[in-house]
Amino acid sequence: GQQLNQSPQSMFIQEGEDVSMNCTSSSIFNTWLWYKQDPGEGPVLLIALYKAGELTSNGRLTAQFGITRKDSFLNISASIPSDVGIYFCAGQLVGADGLTFGKGTHLIIQP
Amino acid sequence: GAGVSQTPSNKVTEKGKYVELRCDPISGHTALYWYRQSLGQGPEFLIYFQGTGAADDSGLPNDRFFAVRPEGSVSTLKIQRTERGDSAVYLCASSLTPVMGEQYFGPGTRLTVT
Numbered sequence: 001g002q003q004l005n006q007s008p009q010s011m012f013i014q015e016g017e018d019v020s021m022n023c024t025s026s027s028i029f030n031t032w033l034w035y036k037q038d039p040g041e042g043p044v045l046l047i048a049l050y051k052a053g054e055l056t057s058n059g060r061l062t063a064q065f066g067i068t069r070k071d072s073f074l075n076i077s078a079s080i081p082s083d084v085g086i087y088f089c090a091g092q093l094v095g096a097d098g099l100t101f102g103k104g105t106h107l108i109i110q111p
Numbered sequence: 112g113a114g115v116s117q118t119p120s121n122k123v124t125e126k127g128k129y130v131e132l133r134c135d136p137i138s139g140h141t142a143l144y145w146y147r148q149s150l151g152q153g154p155e156f157l158i159y160f161q162g163t164g165a166a167d168d169s170g171l172p173n174d175r176f177f178a179v180r181p182e183g184s185v186s187t188l189k190i191q192r193t194e195r196g197d198s199a200v201y202l203c204a205s206s207l208t209p210v211m212g213e214q215y216f217g218p219g220t221r222l223t224v225t
Contacts, residue, residue, distance in 0.1 A: 004153075031212035042115070042202055042216035043154065050212070088153050092212040097167040097212060098144055098156025 001076040006089050006102025013079060014110055021105040022073040023089035031092040032065050033099065038085045046087075047074070076107075084109050113137065115217035117203050123223045124193055132188040132218030132220045142209040143186050145178055148219070154202050160186060161209060193224045206223040 006023045013019060023032075031050055035043035047058050049065035049072060056063055062075045072091070076083055086106050090099040115176055116135040124130050136143050142161055145152035156170040160180045168178075175193075180186040200221050204214040 006153075033212065033214075035216075039158060040218070042204075042218045045213060048213050051172060090153070097159040098146070098170060099154075099212070101153025101155070103151070103153050 001075040004089055004100055005089060006105055008105060010106040011101070012108045015079060015081060017079055019076040019079055019083070019107060020073060021087060021089075023091070023102045024069060024071040025091065025100075026070065027093055028069045029091035029100075030069070030094050032063070033090045033092075034061075034063050034072070034074045035090060036085050037086045037104070043088055048091065049076060062101060079107075079109055081109055081111070083107060112178075114211065115203055115205055115215055117201075117217040117220050119220060120218065121221045121223075121225060125196060126193060126224055128193050128224075130190050130193060132190075132201050132222070133146060134186045134188070134217060136184065136186070136203070136205030137207075140205035140207050140215075141183070142206045142214075143180060144204040144206075144214060145186070145188050146204065146216075148200045148202055150199075154216075157188075159209070166209075190222075195224045198224045209215055 004023045025079040034046045037043045047063040052069050059078045086104040089102040094103045118133045145157040150156040159167040160177050163183045175191045178188045200219040202219045204216045207216045
């Protein structure tokens with residue numbers, strides 16, 4: 001099936017550092033979403049993007065919908081211990097109902 | 112109780128048995144989705160309901176999988192003749208409308224087929 005290429009696969013950072021992760025695809029998406037998933041829980045929606053070029057913030061999180069509609073990035077500023085988890089990008093293809101997910105970025109924060 | 116709820120949280124069954132997984136969406140959300148998540152992977156779309164009807168079941172892997180939503184609220188995912196490869200976390204999500212794409216997920220049901 002359709003794949004989203006999400007990178008990096010994992011990140012080991014120090015508390016207080018900024019984090020950046022991204023997703024790319026060969027297909028055009030009309031919506032990009034970023035989720036965070038903790039162990040044993042379902043994904044929690046962080047940010048939703050609907051327009052090419054859109055830049056949206058949610059607290060320390062900032063995400064952008066790429067101009068080509070084939071990519072998106074998520075930045076986390078001044079990371080804190082509770083940011084640990086797996087971050088997923090997800091996109092909705094034009095005409096599709098379900099979301100297509102990346103494989104996730106595993107964020108690990110060293111104190 | 113504002114979120115999506117799923118029961119059971121864990122289900123262990125023997126190969127060949129039948130299982131039912133239940134999803135209770137956010138009140139007022141007309142769109143309901145089922146996904147399957149294998150270890151180390153992102154969720155994969157299975158089926159989408161708009162109201163009572165299955166509007167898109169293109170993600171169901173085979174005819175052993177079936178889902179219903181008879182009254183347009185609660186949904187049940189049914190798996191017949193379970194196989195070990197069906198072991199995964201089954202996630203349900205709902206959205207206010209399907210157009211905007213914001214889907215809110217439940218905690219999932221971890222299915223283990225022995």
